[in-house]
Amino acid sequence: QLQLVESGGGLVQPGGSLRLSCAGTGFSLDYYGIGWFRQAPGKEREGVSCIGSSGGITDYEDSVKGRFTISRDNTKNTVYLQMNSLKPEDTAVYYCAASVSGLCLTRDYEYDYWGQGTQVTVSS
Numbered sequence: 001q002l003q004l005v006e007s008g009g010g011l012v013q014p015g016g017s018l019r020l021s022c023a024g025t026g027f028s029l030d031y032y033g034i035g036w037f038r039q040a041p042g043k044e045r046e047g048v049s050c051i052g053s054s055g056g057i058t059d060y061e062d063s064v065k066g067r068f069t070i071s072r073d074n075t076k077n078t079v080y081l082q083m084n085s086l087k088p089e090d091t092a093v094y095y096c097a098a099s100v101s102g103l104c105l106t107r108d109y110e111y112d113y114w115g116q117g118t119q120v121t122v123s124s
Helices: none
Strands: 003-007 010-012 018-025 031-037 046-052 058-060 068-073 078-083 093-099 118-124
Touching: 003 093, 018 031, 018 093, 018 118, 031 068, 031 078, 046 068, 046 078, 058 068, 078 093
Parallel strands: 010 118
Antiparallel strands: 003 018, 018 078, 031 046, 031 093, 046 058, 068 078, 093 118
């Protein structure tokens, strides 16, 4: 059964760092484009970052550019989101998603499989 499992969320102080992981179980992520999305309470889900299947193409939402880095390790069947200089406005449930197209896509409806999400809370 195809599953995406996120991990690495938690409570961190402003200015701190977290690394989220998105692991594929039951299938190989090698040929999938992967996106990270987040949803804060009372807000719509928004795209944060994405990476193409080869890892050569990445994209970031403007508010996270220079602070977040997406990467993938196909040997571990895992995609990472390194989040530095975290701000309270980064607080949200973070989801990873996989697209069979293999492309780095920014819209949630373009993705085929979703994880359950991991909570990130940035607070002092």
